[in-house]
Amino acid sequence: MSDKLAVSLFGVDFNNPVFSASGTFGYGRDYADFIPPGKIGAVVTKGTSLTEWTGNHGHRVFETAAGMLNSIGLQNPGFDHFVTEDLPWLVEQNAKVILNVAGKTADDYVAMVEKCQQYSGIHALEINISCPNVKKGGMAFGTNPEVAYDLLAKLRRVSDKPLIAKLSPNVTDIVQIAKSVEEAGVDAVSLINTLTGMAIDVDRMEPVLGNKIGGLSGPAIRPVAVRMVWQVSQVLKIPVIGIGGIMNGRDALEFFLAGASAVQVGTAMFVNPLAPLQIMRDIEDYLADKGFSSIQDIVGLAWKEKKQ
Numbered sequence: 001m002s003d004k005l006a007v008s009l010f011g012v013d014f015n016n017p018v019f020s021a022s023g024t025f026g027y028g029r030d031y032a033d034f035i036p037p038g039k040i041g042a043v044v045t046k047g048t049s050l051t052e053w054t055g056n057h058g059h060r061v062f063e064t065a066a067g068m069l070n071s072i073g074l075q076n077p078g079f080d081h082f083v084t085e086d087l088p089w090l091v092e093q094n095a096k097v098i099l100n101v102a103g104k105t106a107d108d109y110v111a112m113v114e115k116c117q118q119y120s121g122i123h124a125l126e127i128n129i130s131c132p133n134v135k136k137g138g139m140a141f142g143t144n145p146e147v148a149y150d151l152l153a154k155l156r157r158v159s160d161k162p163l164i165a166k167l168s169p170n171v172t173d174i175v176q177i178a179k180s181v182e183e184a185g186v187d188a189v190s191l192i193n194t195l196t197g198m199a200i201d202v203d204r205m206e207p208v209l210g211n212k213i214g215g216l217s218g219p220a221i222r223p224v225a226v227r228m229v230w231q232v233s234q235v236l237k238i239p240v241i242g243i244g245g246i247m248n249g250r251d252a253l254e255f256f257l258a259g260a261s262a263v264q265v266g267t268a269m270f271v272n273p274l275a276p277l278q279i280m281r282d283i284e285d286y287l288a289d290k291g292f293s294s295i296q297d298i299v300g301l302a303w304k305e306k307k308q
């Protein structure tokens, strides 16, 4: 890869702007045969909590017409397991690591963010205030601007690591939430997490998912995500990371042109584990075809005044 794809965000240099999306790449090891974690821009980890969470029961994933529903419930082995088992391996692999942080209470988030301070291998923290699949925490923090502000301001006070607030699309006004977390002092926002959705098994006459309601991801949500990135990036001063239904290079380019400085690839991994690498190549070809020397030249170009 050439340095056309290199980006520097919140003081961290990334070789390229294509990251894994939380919850679809584990901690990188599961995909190591396909993608050495140092090859993608950053590994955004599975949502990780202070202690182990077992996740939801019953059916947890279901394929839909243009995507998937999931209700994993943030199952993860806990922070200590991550820092002893996975982080050293990721560091060895030269990966840029963004830890996705989950909590049930504000104190949970604060405690974990404080713990992260001592680990130089964690380059940034993505604060998940948008998970629709847990009863406490998650989306409850990300759908009210004051609650989101309070949490992120608390985290800002205890951490000097770059903080990324991961936003929920399940709100009436995404710009309002984005502005409140920017005011709280975060370094970037990432959007979108899944849209709430459900499916009914008409033979069993009951919801398909054990948790009944889940999160919809994949191509079905891309237009919603592009619209939100477009709206938020025109108002915020901090970088926006675009997520939602990116399956190929052209999908990713929509997000850059809408104003994203980087993107994350999620559901596509389940269809094609090599997707991020293909997306990186496609973006490079596009930049060469259009005569751009850097990915940064096209960020927001769909709304910025075009140079003649």
Ligand SMILES: Cc1cc2nc3c(=O)[nH]c(=O)nc-3n(C[C@H](O)[C@H](O)[C@H](O)COP(=O)(O)O)c2cc1C
Residues within 6 Å of the ligand: 021, 022, 023, 024, 046, 047, 048, 068, 070, 072, 074, 100, 128, 131, 166, 192, 193, 194, 216, 217, 218, 219, 221, 243, 244, 245, 246, 264, 265, 266, 267, 268
């Ligand atoms: C199976 C699965 C698990 C997920 N787990 C998490 C998670 O732990 N934390 C989080 O912030 N987002 C999680 N997400 C949301 C994704 O990171 C992403 O925001 C969303 O799926 C939209 O992107 P996509 O359409 O490319 O998948 C998960 C998504 C899926 C499909």
